[in-house]
Amino acid sequence: MSLRASSLKTSRQKTTKGRRPASRYFITLAHGDDIKCIAIRPWALYLAGGVVPLVALLTIGSAAYSLFHDRMLQALMTRQAEMQSAYEDRLAAMRTHVDRVASRQLLDQDSIENRVQELVARQAQLETRAVVVASLADSAGLEANTSTPLPMGRPAAKNRQANQAIGGGFVQAPAFAPLETRDAPALKALERSLAPQKPRPEPIVEDTTPETLPLRSGKTSDASSAVPLALHLAEITAKLDRVENLQVRSVNQIAVTAQRKTAQLRTALASAGVSLDRFTPARQASAGEPAAVGGPFVPLKSDSNGSPFEREVIRQQDQIILAQRLRQALPFIPLRRPLSSVADVTSPFGARTDPFLGRAAMHTGVDLREPYGAQVVATAAGKVVTAGWNGGYGNMVEIDHGHGVSTRYGHMSAILVSEGQQLTAGTVVGRLGSTGRSTGAHLHYEVRIDDEPVDPTRFLRAGAQFFAQR
Known part of the structure; x- marks a missing residue:
């Protein structure tokens, strides 16, 4: 069989005004003495040339699909499972992060x-x-x-x-x-x-995507x-x-x-x-x-x-x-002055000539001169044990300060306290005078320790020094 394509024009064909002869492709089939010629128009040949490859491709695709269908389906399922597993892993990681943040907040x-x-x-x-x-x-x-x-x-x-x-x-x-x-x-x-x-973390919504997963608890x-x-x-x-x-x-x-x-x-x-x-x-x-205090000792x-x-x-x-x-x-402690101002000492403590008898005698206190009627104050706190006339002292007040210390104030013109009265330092006990064995207005001031007279000027000097330092 042979194929021959040509465009034959017979000389016998008459030309027609305004028309051209149509082109043909001829297929000649020869078998022995039999010869058969088939004319094919160009558009039919072009159509066959396009359909045949398409049919071939469809045939090949159908064959491939039939052969690889199960394998492709398995690959798709595996890919889907991997994507699902990756998503679940990411979701679990986000949950763990939320729990860790919430725990850290707590x-x-x-x-x-x-x-x-x-x-x-x-x-x-x-x-x-x-x-x-x-x-x-x-x-x-x-x-x-x-x-x-x-x-x-x-x-x-x-x-x-x-x-x-x-x-x-x-x-x-x-x-x-x-x-x-x-x-x-x-x-x-x-x-x-x-x-x-x-605060407690909020529950995680299952369908929430990782991009929108909440990371904070409800309370700020x-x-x-x-x-x-x-x-x-x-x-x-x-x-x-x-x-x-x-x-x-x-x-x-x-x-x-x-x-x-x-x-x-x-x-x-x-x-x-x-x-x-x-x-x-x-x-x-x-x-x-003493102050009204007491109670058990608790160190x-x-x-x-x-x-x-x-x-x-x-x-x-x-x-x-x-x-x-x-x-x-x-x-x-009798460290204060018995008079409001610094008085003149007319007779110190110790041995002296008695002003009335003219003989040596022991002067148990100190004589302080101030104007008649000057205020006499207690030199320390204590209790009045004597307030009245006492022989050569005249009007005398004796105050017991405790600790074996006492003071006496003699020759006063007036007594302004009573026996048994509790006094504080500076309390006015009387007025300066000249009662008893006295030759003029002055204060006889004594300090006694364990009922033995001591030099009052030592306390007066010590008090002046102490209060000056303060």
Whole structure:
């Protein structure tokens, strides 16, 4: 069989005006003597050329699909499973992240609550210590506060004169109020804000995509708000540290000031010829008017290995206790003048010629000259044991100051107290006069220790020196 394509034009074909002969493709089929010619138009050939490859492709595709259908389906299912597993893994990771963030928030919340509770407890401890500092200052006869260091200088002259007038050797310190800090309301506000139930993370919605998965709990406690809160707590802690350091310095300054005053009084008593051991709490109980105090002995709880405040209290407590003893005893020591001004000494203590008999005699006191009717005051606190006429003393008042110390005031023109009366230093006991064995208006002033007369000028000089140092 042979194929031949040609365009034959017969010479016999007549040309027709306005028409051209159509082109043909011819297929000649020869089989032996038989010859068959098939004419094919061009468009039919083009159509066959396009359809045949398409049919071939469809046939090949159908065959391939039939052969690889199961394998492709398995690959698609595997890919889908891998994508599902990856999504679930990512979702689980996001859940773990949310749980970790929520747990960290709860831990931060617990930590902040614990810090607030510690600060509140520490503030209460500082308030208690402020009362202790006040008690120590009051025991030592000093003034103190928690806002400024204790003054180390001498008190003003006006306060010193007023203190001498009432018979106190030290400035009387008022009781402390509990420690007040500007951060107390802040601590309480923090405590109230942390009181509600702790936040819990929200449940995760299963169909939520990782891009929109929530990372916060329902209640606001993110890190941005925790940072200022932590800074505020640190600031409060620093302020409480400063208050604690101030209390430690206050205890130290109380002890230093008490030691200085104790040394001054010890020197004054030594110059007066009196031992400091005489003025003990046991002896003071017999002074006639002890303070109405009592209760079981409970030692101050302190630890030498404890806080700086406790160590400072332990280190300084002996000085403060000694200052307390002397402060309690000082009003009963006759260190003040019996007259309001410095009087002339007309006859000192000791041996002299008796003004009436002209013979040697022992003068048991000191004669002080002032105008007639001048006020005579008690030189120390105590109890009046004698108030009336007493032989050569004339009108005399004797005061028992306890500790074996007593004073006598003779030759007065008037007595203004009565026996058994409790007096404070500076109380007017009478008027200067010239009763009894007297040659003129003056005051006979005696100081007796264990009922033995001693030189009163030693006490007057010691008192002047002591009060001048203050």
